[in-house]
Every structure is written in C-alpha cells, then in structure tokens.
Amino acid sequence: MRTAMTRTGILSALMVAVLSAPGVCQQQAGEANMFTNPGFEAIGDDGLAEDWRPVVFNTGGEVEQGEDGGRTGDGHIILRGSTDEDRAAMRQHVEWPEDARGVTVSGWYRSEGVADRGNRGASVRLLFNHTPGVWEHLDIQQSFYPPADDWTRVEMTGLVPEGTTDLVVELFHWWTPGETHWDDVAIRPATEDELMENMLPPSLAVDREPVPGRNVPYSPADGETVKLNPPPFLWLPSGEVNRNDQERWEELPQNPASWSPHGEVTYRLQVSRSADFDEDDLAVEKSDLIYTAEMLTDPLDPGAYSWRYGVDIADNPTIWSMTRSFE
Numbered sequence: 001m002r003t004a005m006t007r008t009g010i011l012s013a014l015m016v017a018v019l020s021a022p023g024v025c026q027q028q029a030g031e032a033n034m035f036t037n038p039g040f041e042a043i044g045d046d047g048l049a050e051d052w053r054p055v056v057f058n059t060g061g062e063v064e065q066g067e068d069g070g071r072t073g074d075g076h077i078i079l080r081g082s083t084d085e086d087r088a089a090m091r092q093h094v095e096w097p098e099d100a101r102g103v104t105v106s107g108w109y110r111s112e113g114v115a116d117r118g119n120r121g122a123s124v125r126l127l128f129n130h131t132p133g134v135w136e137h138l139d140i141q142q143s144f145y146p147p148a149d150d151w152t153r154v155e156m157t158g159l160v161p162e163g164t165t166d167l168v169v170e171l172f173h174w175w176t177p178g179e180t181h182w183d184d185v186a187i188r189p190a191t192e193d194e195l196m197e198n199m200l201p202p203s204l205a206v207d208r209e210p211v212p213g214r215n216v217p218y219s220p221a222d223g224e225t226v227k228l229n230p231p232p233f234l235w236l237p238s239g240e241v242n243r244n245d246q247e248r249w250e251e252l253p254q255n256p257a258s259w260s261p262h263g264e265v266t267y268r269l270q271v272s273r274s275a276d277f278d279e280d281d282l283a284v285e286k287s288d289l290i291y292t293a294e295m296l297t298d299p300l301d302p303g304a305y306s307w308r309y310g311v312d313i314a315d316n317p318t319i320w321s322m323t324r325s326f327e
Contacts, residue, residue: 033186034094035169040065040075040183049077052090061088061173066181071108071151076183079173086177089125089170093132094187096160096167102190105169106155107182111147114178119144122180123172124156132166144174151183157190157198196319206238206311206321220307220326230296233269235321237292238311268310268318269294275306275323287312303327 040049047065048054054063062080070076079088096103105124114121122145128138138161145154160167169187173180190198210217219234220226270277271284283300284307304327310318 033188035092035185035187038185039070039073040077041073043075049075049090052077052092055089055091055170057087057089059086059088061086063088063090066183071183076181077171078179078181079171080179081173081175081177083177084120084175087172087174089172090182091168091170094167094169095132096164097189098165100189101160101162102157102195103160103167103187104155104157104190104194105185105187106153107171107185108151108153109145109148109183110151110181111149112179112181114147114176114180116147117176120174120176121145121147121178122154123174124154125170125172126156126158127168127170128161128164129166129168130163138164147178157194159195192317196317206309206319208236210236218324220324222322222324222326224326226326229299231300231326233271233294233296233307233309235267235292235309238265238267238319264314266290266312267292268312269307270310271300271305271307273303273305275325277306277308277323 036051037049040052042050043065044050048063049065056063060082064078064080066074066076066078068074077090079090080086081088103126105126107124109122111121123142125140125142127140129136130138141156141158143154143156145152167187169185171182171185215236216234218236220231266287267289269284269286269289270282272278272281273283274281283305284296286294304325306323306325308321308323310320312318
C-alpha cells in the first residue's frame with residue numbers, strides 16, 4: 001500500500017420460499033403449531049378436513065379429501081384444476097399475536113399432471129388482516145413451487161405487517177390443469193434468525209455477485225494486494241431507493257441512501273487485524289453509512305487485514321457480509 005486517495009461518493013438495499021429434503025424436521029423444536037387439524041385427519045360433516053374452508057373462486061377448481069396415501073396417516077388434501085383458469089384452495093384463519101412480527105409456514109406437497117410453467121401449480125398465500133371477519137388486507141404474500149412427484153417439504157418466512165390480528169393461510173393449486181396434494185402443514189412465529197435470513201430478497205442480498213456493467217466489484221477483493229493506501233472500500237447495495245419519499249430524496253440529491261421495504265438501510269464497515277474482528281484488533285469501525293462506498297482519510301499501517309460490511313435495517317440486528325482479506 002503506497003498511494004493516498006481522497007474521499008469520493010460512489011453508489012452502485014418479508015416471504016422466501018425454501019425447498020428442503022424429505023428428512024428435514026417439520027418445525028423448530030419447542031414451537032407449537034398454530035394450525036388446527038394440520039394433518040387433515042379429522043373429517044367434518046361435509047367430508048372435508050375440519051377447521052379448513054374449501055375455496056374455488058368461482059372457477060372449475062375442485063377440493064377433495066384424500067383418504068389414503070398421505071405423507072403421514074391417511075388424510076390429506078387434494079386440489080384439482082382442469083384448465084388454466086381453475087384455482088382451488090384450502091383456507092384457515094389463525095389468530096395472530098401482536099408481538100410476533102414474522103411468520104413461518106411450512107408443509108409438504110406433491111403434484112400430479114402439472115407442467116412446470118412457473119408460478120402455477122402448488123402455492124401458499126398469506127393474507128394479513130387487521131380485523132377478523134373484515135376482508136381488508138394489510139398485505140398479501142405468496143410463494144410458488146415447482147411440480148414434485150414425491151412428497152416435498154416447503155417453507156416460507158415473511159414479515160407480518162404491524163396491526164395484523166388475523167392471518168389467513170391458503171394452500172393452493174393455482175391456475176393450471178392437474179392436482180396438488182397437501183399434508184402436514186405448520187405455522188408459527190418466525191425466529192429472529194429466519195427473519196434476518198429472509199429480510200432481503202435475492203436481488204438485494206448481502207454478498208451477491210456483481211452484475212458486469214451494472215455493479216462495481218467488491219473492493220478490496222478477497223486476497224487482493226492493494227496498491228492504494230488507504231484502499232477504497234466498495235460493496236453492493238442491499239436496499240431499494242424510495243423515490244416517493246421526497247423529503248429524504250431532497251436531503252441526498254447526489255446519491256440517495258439505499259432503502260429497504262422493511263425500513264431505512266444504513267451500513268457498517270469494519271477493518272480488522274484479525275478475521276475474528278475482536279474489538280482490540282479493529283483498525284476501522286464505522287456505522288450509519290448511507291453509501292456503499294467508504295474512503296478512509298488516514299492510511300493503514302502495513303500488514304494483512306480483514307474487512308466486512310454490515311447492513312442495518314430499522315431496529316433489526318446487523319446482517320454481516322462475508323470476511324474478505326487484503327494486504
């Protein structure tokens with residue numbers, strides 16, 4: 001490191017769905033399932049699972065009770081469509097606690113006669129209502145899953161809008177011929193780790209790969225021997241620019257702060273003599289950064305360093321990047 005540089009300004013930011021292997025446990029240990037009749041074993045007078053309501057949305061969709069061949073036990077739900085216009089779902093309302101700001105829904109599904117056409121077939125939709133019995137949604141979140149011949153576990157986590165007391169879950173067969181079968185579903189408040197893992201969509205995730213011609217590369221790159229001292233620290237944004245917030249926009253006329261749909265985003269930067277980022281080894285520690293670039297004013301002492309950036313969204317714990325080294 002031998003040349004000094006001056007400060008510059010550079011800017012290049014819920015409900016995720018995860019498919020898991022069949023051996024994965026159904027829910028976090030110790031967490032109670034808030035669904036009633038989650039295995040569809042209890043049958044009502046209508047011949048369908050108790051505590052679940054069939055909905056076909058005025059289409060030709062069909063709902064049937066499976067009587068054998070469930071993932072566990074015999075009961076399961078069969079949702080069927082004959083055309084691209086058909087939808088069928090099973091719906092349950094869940095009384096939601098005010099202090100639970102995230103939700104995780106999981107379940108097992110399989111498909112019959114469904115073509116892989118994207119955003120059709122198996123789906124889970126969450127409707128967030130302020131008042132039970134009042135069909136006004138604070139938010140709607142939906143995940144889609146590809147056709148699966150065998151029972152396959154899925155899980156989605158999303159942020160719960162403030163004021164939600166009635167969370168409606170719909171298990172779908174969505175706009176396509178064929179069948180989707182559902183069994184062993186679960187719902188519970190999301191853990192803090194799950195919320196943080198799903199806080200940012202893939203397009204805005206920490207440590208995502210730069211897109212050539214659109215993003216600057218991370219700097220210093222991992223393992224780089226830098227030629228400038230201090231080196232520029234560059235990373236990719238993890239939020240969205242909220243151009244509708246005129247007051248905030250006008251405060252930053254050059255390069256507006258990165259913004260997240262879940263709250264304002266700021267960044268942290270740590271440069272350390274150790275990869276553990278022990279407090280005694282920190283050479284640089286900065287917070288409340290609004291740009292995805294930081295130029296130091298003082299050169300670093302010669303030697304090897306590790307650096308990382310962190311993403312702060314509202315009052316949530318910092319999401320840290322991977323550790324990158326340079327000398």
